[in-house]
Amino acid sequence: MAEDRQNKELNTFGFTGKLRTGLVTAIIAIxxxxxxxxxxxxxxxxxxxxxxxxxxxxxxxxxxKGEVKSEVGRTVTPTTQRLDTVANKLDRATTQLQQKMNVK
Incomplete structure (x- = not known):
């Protein structure tokens, strides 16, 4: 029944035979x-x-990376300076202790 309706519609507009095949092929290609x-x-x-x-x-x-570098600069630099100061004080104290032990 549906095929008859489609055939009627296609025949009404003049699409028959090879023209109908060409139309279907064109639609599929599009x-x-x-x-x-x-x-x-x-x-x-x-x-x-x-x-x-x-x-x-x-x-x-x-x-x-820029934020980390600036934060590291703010945090690590003072810490290393403090460690350097402590190391120098410890070195001086050790040297003084060695001198006292050698004197006696």
Whole structure:
């Protein structure tokens, strides 16, 4: 019943025989072409998105490295200076103790 209705509609517009086959083939070709274009567009958008994410990650890493370096500079430099001072005092105290032990 549905086929009869489709045949009537196609016959009404003059699509018979080879013309009908050509119409169906053209519609299928257009569909495949559209699928290929959409797939290619989707792939290009994915590549653009990946490159944008990569740029953002690189920028974040760069900013974090700068923050870490400045924080290390603020924290480690005073600590090393204090350790150096303590080491010098300990060296002097050890030298004085050795001198006292050698004198006696």
């Amino acid at each position: 569909q495949f072409g559209t699928i290929a274009v959409l797939w290619n567009d989707n792939r290009n958008q994915s590549k653009e998105m990946s490159s944008m994410q990569d740029r953002l990650y690189q920028q974040m890493i760069k900013e974090i």
